[in-house]
Amino acid sequence: MKKPSRPQPLLRDTDAPIRGRPRKRRDPQQPQLALDPMPERIEPCLALLKAKPPVGPEWAFEIKWDGYRLAVHVEGAKVRIITRGGHDWTHRFPAIAAAAKDLGAATLILDGEAVVLDGEGRSDFGALQRALGGRSGKRPAGEVIFYAFDLLYLDGHDLTGMDLSERRHLLEDLSLDPSGTIRLSEDVTGDGQALMEAAREHGLEGIIAKHRDRPYRSGRTDDWLKIKCVQSDSFIVVGYEHSTSARGGIGSLLLAARRGNNFIYVGNVGTGFKESDATYLRKTLDILKTKKAPVAFEGRSKDIVWVQPTLIAEIEYRAWTDDGKLRHASYKGLREVQDNAAIMDLAERL
Structure with a gap:
């Protein structure tokens, strides 16, 4: 299989690769540490949403990839690929699993994102879903790339207590092939606001800022x-x-977000569907029909078909209205049922 070509740098003009640098000297006693047991799973560290990038030399910046958050576990010849919610998806990413066996480590856990890139080197969530054969698809996705942005365990040592700068140094020591299936998610130093402007110009979803001097802490911090x-x-x-004129008979999808243990209606989306999307959605949603509305709803319900809250849709939007509804929403694709942890929590809105 032909390897994907190396994408051009997205956040700066020079063709020179962006490389992280060790910020602290490595501890020469580290190889003498007692071996730590290989964890079955490490709950992922999640990013907190902010309106502006932070300022200060203690912050490193990366591209925000739009795909599936995964942890790649290597233990000898055994590889497991675990989702953010703790589900084993090794069978869905055979190319990543094969590449992980060639990394040269006896044991390791990589944290990163599985993506499919468009012609400009940007991650495309819809293309990723199509590569996998759609929601719950079984198709092996050879064009999927895994961008590794953290190293949590290596050759018998738990690295989560180390600072990010130290973990990045060890991650870079793996010498990941920049055109391979598993690649390093490059970090960038500099002015966060300038990087945001560069991200906008390149049509990226955004950036991630990471504190260099912090250990790896699970959950949203x-x-x-x-x-x-x-x-x-x-x-x-x-x-x-329901619509008699729209493709698939779907005029729009009604959406909800979390608030505690409840779902709150946040508006609808009526654009972004391909014909195949609309046909699949109608067929699937009609199986999930229910007479009782799963959310409080004050609008006109004459043509609305309520369904059990099962499907998770990825939605792009411009802003929120004053009454808490999505503005200029567009459908991007469906996420897996196992991705229920990704459903937006209104408590996290800015």
Whole structure:
């Protein structure tokens, strides 16, 4: 299989690769440490949404990739690929699993994002879904690339207590092929606001800021921050508006976000569907029909078909209205049921 070509740098003009640099001297005693047991799973560190990038030399910046967050576990000849929610998806990413066996480490855990790149080197969530054969598809996706941005375990040592700068140094020591299936997600030093402008110019979703001097802490903390050029989040589908003129008979999807243990209606989306999307959605949603609305709804419900809150849609949008509804929303694709942890929580809105 032909390897994907190396994408051009996205956040600066020079063709020279962006490389992270060790910020601290490595501890010469480290190889003498007692071996740590290989964890079955490490709960991922999640980025906190912010309106502006942070300022200061303690911050490093990366591209925000639009794909599936994965952890790649290597233990001898055994490879496991685990989703953010803890599900084993090794069978869905055979190319990543094969590449992981060639990394030269006896044991390791990589944290990163599986993506498919467009012709400009930008991650394309819809293309990723198509490569996998759609939602719950079984197709092996050879064109999927894994961008590794953290190293959590290496050759018997738990690295989560180390600072990010130290973990990055060890990650770079793996010498990942910049045109291979598993690549290094390059970090960038400099003015975060200038990097945001560069991200906008290149049509990227945004950037991630990471504090260099912090250990790896599971859950959503302010160690990692996400700053978006374009808003994109996951919402649960709670119904659809029936239309006799629209393709597939779906005029729009009705969406909800989390608030505690409840779903709150946040508006609808009626653009971004391909004909195949609309046909699949109608067929699937009609299986999930329910007479009772799963959310409080004050609008006109004559043509609305309520469904069980099962499907998770990735939605791009411009802003929020004053009454808490999505503005200029566009459909990007469906996420897996196992990705329910990704559904937007209104408590995290700025």
